[in-house]
Amino acid sequence: MSELRFDQVSVRYGTHRSGLTAVDDVSLVVPSGSVVGLVGESGSGKSTLARAAIGLAPISGGAITLDGADVRSHRRRRPIQMVFQDPFSSLDPRMSIGESIAEALPRSLRGSAARRARVAELLEMVSLDPERAGSLPAALSGGQRQRIALARALAADPEVVIADEITSALDVSVQGSVLNLVRELRRELSLTMLFISHNLAVVRYLSDHLAVMYLGRIVEFGPTEQILADPQHPYTRELLAAAPTRHGDLLRTGDTAALDAEPPDPHSPPSGCRFHPRCPIGPVAHPDRAVCRTVIPVLPTGIRGASCHFAALGSDPSARPVRGAQEGGGLSAGRTTSAVPVRTQ
Template identity: 85%
Template sequence: MSALRFEHVSVRYGSHRSGLTAVDDATLTVPSGSVVGLVGESGSGKSTLARAAIGLAPISEGAITLDGADVRSFRRRRPIQMVFQDPFSSLDPRMTIGESIAEALPRDLRGGRARRAEVARLLDLVSLDADRAEALPAALSGGQRQRIALARALAARPEVVIADEITSALDVSVQGSVLNLVRELRAELDLTMLFISHNLSVVRYLSDHIAVMYLGRIVEVGPTAQVLADPQHPYTRELLQAAPTRHGDLLAVDPVAPVAVEPADPHAPPSGCRFHPRCPIGPVARPDRQICVLSEPTRPTGPVGAACHFAGSVPPPQSAVLLSVTATTPPATAADTLN
């Protein structure tokens, strides 16, 4: 496995006057053999950054490299594979499951007995019976289709797997089983993975490191335990306070009240720190902190950091994180919520 690096990546659509910068100068490293959780609310640029890595979104500036090689140089071989959010549209309804998986196999395994054996092995790897190879996607549930999508991604023998909100379209009752499968595959295959989600409870369960995005920019990065126990950026704190668990919020104490303001228009982002109109420790609450309006904070370019002029100025919660980041059970299910 190799490290995937995003180096000052920007993705823009349209013209400079009426266009949209979906990703703005993002720098992030997914270390070899690690899982990096990329979190943020809808529209923050998470999926766009992932699509840029596999060539489905244009890279306007910067570079994305895998083991030092620019991903745009890969033509026939695709060492980065992506599992998409919607399991119902990611499979061709006219192809059998076996055909969909076999299509991604290396050329030396695309014929006859070797191909059938490899398809059966991949189905077993995602805990499905080999006879599912003859079924059409319409005969499968959402959870089973997402397992097939994982098997197809692994069929290409990738160096990096990108999982984009792979449980958000599933019933709550099957989300835990899919997350358990991802965790088992990661341990068995030593996967390098970029795991995208808006749910920090899910990211906590799977990831070694966390990166937080807001309005196209990465605003905080760090080891999972560190970010959850002592978040330095106020936006990260808001995400933590919004994450439901069977015990309540992931943070036991809310020392600052959130500002009731809608997210900014990504076509016309605020000056300075993009989070300042919503920030509970910024100029809305503290008029003396006009630096947040006038100056953009330094964005993290290393493995740890937060893009905030007053990072760490809010004291950490007294009881830190209620759920251990090394927990062996997946995030709360529907039954947990009811209980």
């Protein structure tokens, strides 16, 4: 397995005047042999970033590399494989599941007997009976189809696997078995994986590191347990607070006026910190924090960090922003000045 790196990647659709920047100057590393969870609300750019890695979305800026080589010029056949949210639409309904898996096998595997044996091995790997190889996708349940999608991704012997909301289209009773399968495959095959989800419980179960995305930008990154135990960006805190408890209520406390505001138009994002119109510790709640409206906070490099002027200072009205934030630009991979110090282990 290999290291997948996004270096100041931007993805833009449309023209200069009426276009949409779905991903804006994102830098993210998926270390070899680890699982990085990517979370954020709908429309934050998670799936667009994943599609850019496999060539389904245009890269308008930056680079995506696999072990230092640009993925667009990689000589190896399909080194990055993606498992999509809807397993039925990602499989050809006219092809048997055995044919779908065999189609993804490397050309170096020659001979029909060898290819049939490999298909059977992959079906067993995802806990399906090899005798089902002749079945059509319509004859399978949603969970079984998602297992076929996993087997098809693994058939190409990829360097990196990207899983995009692979349990969101499944029944709750099936989600657990699929997640357990992914966890077992990760352990057995030492998979390098970018796991996209809006469910923080799922991300905690699978991921070593966590990246939080808002309106096209990464706003916090670090070890999963550290972020979930001590979220430092206000948006991350609100994602956690929105999770229902066992009693059915929400964990959110305090002033929610800013959070109830309408999400900004992605075609015309706010200046400065993009979260400031909805931020409970920003200028809506504390008018003296006008820096959030004009200055883009810097995401520090390193193991742990959050791009927020007041992340480590909470709602203290006397707090002042940390100097060194970026004026008028995007996220900076080369700056380490932030309200949150970079932590090392």
